[in-house]
Amino acid sequence: MVRPKRFLALTASVAALALIAACGGDDPSEDGKTAADGGTLEITHWDLLSPSYGAQMWELFKGYEKNNGAASLTKQEITRQDYETTIKSQIAAGGGPDVLAIPDTFLPELAEAGALESLDGVFPADMKPPLNATNEGGKWRGTQMAITAQIAxxxxxxxxxxxxxxxxxxxxxxxxxxxxxxxxxxxxxxxxxxxxxxxxxxxxxxxxxxxxxxxxxxxxxxxxxxxxxxxxxxxxxxxxxxxxxxxxxxxxxxxxxxxxxxxxxxxxxxxxxxxxxxxxxxxxxxxxxxxxxxxxxxxxxxxxVGIYFGINKNAKNKELAKDFLRWLVAQEQQQEMSEVLGNASTVAVDTTVPQEYLERNPWxxxxxxxxxxxxxxxxxxxxxxxxxxxxxxxxxxxxxxxxxxxxxxxxxxxxxxxxxxxx
Amino acid sequence: MSTMVKVRRRIPPYLFVGAAAVYLAIFTATPLLRGVWLSFTDTKLLNPDGGTFVGADNYRNLLTEDRFLSSVVTTLLYTTLTVVGALVLGTAAAFAINERFRGRAVARAVLTMPWAAPSIAVVLVYTWIFNVEDGVANRSLAALGIGQQGWLLDPDRGLLAVTLVSVWKVFPFIMLVVLAALQSVPSELRESGRIDGAARLTIVREIVLPHIAPTLRVAALLMTIWSIRRFEIIFLLTGGGPVDSTNTLVINVYREAFQNSELGRAAAIGMLGLCLSLVVTVVYFVVDGRSARKEAS
The missing domain is CATH 3.40.190.10 (Periplasmic binding protein-like II)
Known part of the structure; x- marks a missing residue:
């Protein structure tokens, strides 16, 4: 027989835990890990090999480590030409990077095969600035499977x-x-x-x-x-x-x-x-x-050229990957991303371009x-x-x-x- | 000899063969059988365990598609041209560097280089050589008064360009193998031919060629199988184009498996390619068996 006091305490604890889990987007994933647990997050984007801005892009991503001290970012370098075939082979074998850039021509295939983690509910509806309309392209059959990395x-x-x-x-x-x-x-x-x-x-x-x-x-x-x-x-x-x-x-x-x-x-x-x-x-x-x-x-x-960021279904810590994306779409990171890309592309949220930059780069x-x-x-x-x-x-x-x-x-x-x- | 000793002596050969058999079963037979199974399914690359059995649909569809049949013809044409080209050039080079002359060691090293060079580097170099406006090939032709050729663009030139690069890349292999065979021709045989007053060409035809013929046959077989399977040079130079003129079976396999994600169809193409290689191998053994019987008789 369960004593009433102990039952109440147990119920309160469960309720408190549920409340904590529901707040702050730090849900434990299927494997029980949360973003706070940290770990290694492997990211891939062919642009990381770009001679003109690959290093800057990586520096931007690495900024997440300051935000989450338990996280460590590594990159997988794949050339554009081999990108889809490499990713497909890795995912088919049960592996692949945790967070990946996805060309729009590749997104339907990955989404249809169930290779991506749903991002529904990952980004707060009231986030400021909000995700812009280009993120609609990251939806597949009504589910947000990816968010905009760059629309070029x-x-x-x-x-x-x-x-x-x-x-x-x-x-x-x-x-x-x-x-x-x-x-x-x-x-x-x-x-x-x-x-x-x-x-x-x-x-x-x-x-x-x-x-x-x-x-x-x-x-x-x-x-x-x-x-x-x-x-x-x-x-x-x-x-x-x-x-x-x-x-x-x-x-x-x-x-x-x-x-x-x-x-x-x-x-x-x-x-x-x-x-x-x-x-x-x-x-x-x-x-x-x-x-x-x-x-x-x-x-x-x-x-x-539509490029999106998505989370691999095989990711080791999906909550960490989601937390990274939440961090990445914040205004400061998006403004920096836009600058890294030369200010001519659209990113996940609306950004501004300084007038002086436009004058120096009339294109x-x-x-x-x-x-x-x-x-x-x-x-x-x-x-x-x-x-x-x-x-x-x-x-x-x-x-x-x-x-x-x-x-x-x-x-x-x-x-x-x-x-x-x-x- | 006791029964125990007899048994002990019988065991090691089985162990040695067994190890090889296990290796082959794991790394060759299993993937092969899996490939056979996949070719009868509609499996997709991103869901390799999710395919359903579709009977012979993949084979039926392939064998009625012009694009596939044309790729079989392209494969046969490419293989024939590459093997013949490599055999002729490799054998000629072997005869040349088998002679004594100043700088022979350097010549041997230089002629071996294409075989040693990584394919990707070879392809990059040839992409520039075949550049329509600025390439060495067209500049050389222009000097001879011949107009620009679209080496990697013109459907009538694509296969030729790819074959030239392939022959250049692989002929040193034939050269080295034939050179080794030439060096094993007993000098007494040549000497006796010379004493009998045979001309140089007669000695080559009647003494040297019969001696190196088995080596040439094996080299031709290997070269044929490798040519049927060759991927990187063709894919990196032309991607199977222009207008599918270099679209061989392996390019088709790659495209179906990794670009279209149709693992089942790709496996079916692979199986048909395997059949092609098997036919070549059977022909080789038949020819080799006949030659052996002829020599024995």
């Missing part, structure tokens, strides 16, 4: 010194782009314009290429059915082919090569995302020589303006099928570029093959 829209960039030397105005239409590229080549010998165009860079090419259908008012789906061969997409591929054949396009160069050319003042114009300008600033091409605008296409729409403004017109390259309604459809579409676009197949025919064939995969 694209913009049209040019080296103003080269354009001035060639006597060329920054183009605002596809035809002006072709003319400008040709004129630059004729008058200066410098390559006019570059974008990705090789299947060896399939995943990033897909995201880059999406600028063209987006810019022409097209898209790959309407959310319920594929629209690969819609007229706007055909017009976009025609324009892409025209600049590819202009004689002022570095055929065969991968992104790292043509970006290096831009950095050395050997390339005049490119369409690239926010991470690129800070990496191509050099003595030959100072920040003030790089200008940017909306894409020279009919609409203001662009693609974007920033257009990227920020394009952000609200940007969209990720995951095919809406066909998220999990995106990798297979991507390969089909890009292979047919290769045929347009390299075998002069008419864009109408190529996209019709791509649509047919993709429909079979999507079934």
């Amino acid at each position: 829209p694209y913009a049209f960039m040019w080296n103003k010194d080269i354009l001035e030397r060639a006597g060329v105005q920054p183009p605002t239409t596809p035809q002006e782009l072709v003319n400008a590229a040709k004129t630059i080549k004729e008058r200066t010998g410098i390559t006019g314009f570059a974008v990705r165009h090789r299947i060896a860079e399939e995943n990033p090419w897909w995201i880059d290429f999406y600028n063209w259908p987006r810019g022409f008012g097209g898209g790959w789906s309407d959310g319920t059915k594929l629209t690969i061969d819609r007229p706007e997409n055909i017009a976009a591929v025609k324009a892409y082919k025209e600049i590819f054949d202009s004689g002022s396009f570095p055929v065969g160069d991968d992104a790292s090569t043509f970006r290096t050319k831009f950095k050395q003042g050997q390339l005049a114009m490119l369409i690239d995302s926010t991470g690129v300008p800070t990496a191509v600033i050099s003595e030959k091409v100072p920040s003030t020589s790089i200008l940017s605008s909306k894409l020279p296409f009919p609409t203001q729409n662009t693609s974007h 920033v403004a257009a990227f920020r303006e394009n952000a609200s017109h940007s969209k990720g390259a995951v095919i809406e309604g066909f998220e999990e099928k995106t990798p297979r459809i991507r390969h089909i579409v890009l292979t047919w676009i290769e045929k347009v570029l390299l075998q002069d197949l008419p864009p109408e025919e190529a996209l019709a064939k791509a649509a047919q093959e993709a429909a079979a995969v999507a079934r």
Whole structure:
């Protein structure tokens, strides 16, 4: 028989424990660990290898150790090219990093496979400043699976010194782009314009290429059915082919090569995302020589590189990982993150850019303006099928570029093959 | 000899073979059987234990897909060109460095370098060599009055470029193996040929080649199997493009398993690739057996 006093004491203790656990987000995870228990937290993001800001990003993350003395952060370095395959293999084997950066094209697959820890309820509803709208992209089937690390829209960039030397105005239409590229080549010998165009860079090419259908008012789906061969997409591929054949396009160069050319003042114009300008600033091409605008296409729409942070379902201490993310989305850390990324990307909460910075880096403004017109390259309604459809579409676009197949025919064939995969 | 001693003497061979058998069972047979099972399921990479049995669907789908059949043809073409190229170049190089000449040691070291060089470094160098605008290959052709070639971009050149790099990378292996075989040709045989008045080419054809033929056959077999399985050079140079022109079976396996996460389909492609290797091996043993019988008779 339980004595009333002891029963009351026991009940009070349980209630107190429950109350403590419910407050402060320090719930014990399935394995009973709390954030206060600390431990090692392994974090991965390919940007940690970025020569221009990887070290700063890591320093920012390491700041968490001051906030939680029991935590120790380690990083796993994976190159962008091998990122998805490495992460998939590790998670499939029951391991992987605790906190990971997740490209938007990869998020549906991870979420659908149950490889991510839900973040519902992790961030207080009344947090100041609140998580911004970009975090909606981290939801999967209504559950918050990840939060925004960086939304990097694209913009049209040019080296103003080269354009001035060639006597060329920054183009605002596809035809002006072709003319400008040709004129630059004729008058200066410098390559006019570059974008990705090789299947060896399939995943990033897909995201880059999406600028063209987006810019022409097209898209790959309407959310319920594929629209690969819609007229706007055909017009976009025609324009892409025209600049590819202009004689002022570095055929065969991968992104790292043509970006290096831009950095050395050997390339005049490119369409690239926010991470690129800070990496191509050099003595030959100072920040003030790089200008940017909306894409020279009919609409203001662009693609974007969407990157999110999520927690691996196999994480050793999930509460610690959640606490880290809570710390990371606080205003101070987000402002620092924005600065590390060059102030041109959107992060998890809204941040500000000092006027003086904008003056020193005139390319920033257009990227920020394009952000609200940007969209990720995951095919809406066909998220999990995106990798297979991507390969089909890009292979047919290769045929347009390299075998002069008419864009109408190529996209019709791509649509047919993709429909079979999507079934 | 007592029964005990007889038993003791019989045990060690079983132990030695047993150790190898256990190793093979763990590291070869088990993954192989697992691969066979996976090829009959719809398993996804992120859920490797969650696949369901789909019968022969993966095989049926693959064998009706143009893209897959084209990758089989590409694999056979790439393998044939690489093996023939490596055999011809490797054998010629072996004959050359088997001769005495000043600087032979240096020549041997230099010719062996491609084999020793890491594939990733080789690929990086060749990516620049094949660069359309600034690459050494096109600059050299331009000097000869030949226009720019899209080595890694043109679907008609992609396989050629990848094969050239592969041959350059692997021919030293053939060279070293053939060189060892050449050095084992008894000098008396060559000498007696010379005394009989045989021309240099006749000695090579009638004495040296028959002597090194078994070595060449083994080297060709190994080279064939390695070429069917070669991944890194092709993937890093072209990623299977342009327009799938270098999309071999292993590139397909990689794409299905790691990009599309279709582990079941990838396993089925792997099994079909394994069958291809087995056919080559069986052909080798048939040819080798016939040669052995011919020599014996």
